[in-house]
Amino acid sequence: MKTTKIAVVGVTGLVGQMMLKVLEERHIGGEYFLFASSTHAGEKISINGVEYVVENLSPTRVREIKADFALFAAGANVAREWVPQFIAAGTTVIDNSSYYRMDEKVPLVVPEINLHTIGHSKLIANPNCSTIGAVVALAPLDRVYKIKRVVYATYQAISGAGRNPHFRHPITNNILPDIDVLLPDGNTKEEAKMINETRKILGRINIAVSATAARVPVANCHCVAINVEFYRKPDLARVKEILSQAAGVVYCDDYAVPTQVDGHDEVYVGRVRVDASQPNTLNMWTVCDNLRKGAATNAVQILESLLA
Secondary structure, eight states: OOOOEEEEESTTSHHHHHHHHHHHHTTOOSEEEEEEOGGGTTOEEEETTEEEEOEEOOHHHHHHHOOSEEEEOSOHHHHHHHHHHHHHTTOEEEEOSSTTTTOTTSOBOOHHHHGGGOTTOSEEEOOOHHHHHHHHHHHHHHHHHOEEEEEEEEEEOGGGGOSSOOOSSOOTTOOBOOOSOBOTTSOBHHHHHHHHHHHHHHTOTTOEEEEEEEEOSOSSOEEEEEEEEESSOOOHHHHHHHHHHSTTEEEOSSOOOHHHHTTOOSEEEEEEEEOTTSTTEEEEEEEEOTTIIIIIHHHHHHHHHHHO
16 A cells, blocks of 8 residues: 655644644654754654654655645745645645635635535645634534624634744733734734635625634633624524534533643633624634644644545
């Protein structure tokens, strides 16, 4: 049997390191090729008991290895330059950056929701970490009641900003409502990601979506307060039943907090209640490990589906 060749690009970053951990946890076998910036070339990393040397990317090496799959845990600039080169070498790429997410030809995938959109695509985009944590909870409700409008308020952990984050203001004892760059319409790029990705993942371009994204002094796990309006009146008992049975969801009668969810792959959903100020509307609270389900685990789940 042919050995599966798996390249991982950006292995020394927080998401890249978590990808390697999840690949090991899920016993994804194969021959690995690990890539990072030149400052990390030559470092040694073990996967499944086998030691690999971290390499610097080069066009020759990409063509030479002819990887079956590549997981990208690098930024948009790296993805823009190197994803096409891997695809040209016959590789199927799962990219965690934002670069290809809104390309209409590229499926934006959360395995619990829309694996069917992959088809024969050689490039699959991994969604934004906060978006994943929200839509895993929203999708099963959308199937029953059809979402009309969503309002998000995020509380995003420091780990979402990378290994060496820089903020405009001190993060200690602070909340910073300006994740990523400010866009002309007044939203930040992070907020625009949540708005546009929600529509694409749910396949509902007409959903009205509003978002406010804030960074909070929490080490890991993103929280999202969600106000969601449906076209049909939701039955609260039925909603809780749907969430309790939904793939990838842990329903909480009370609520979950980051210290409980850290290290878990599920999206925890609690504080589910009727919003009496508006018809057909609910409030809920989600918590998701942004390095795992919000990034690395979601990508590895996509890989697992392709291997299957």
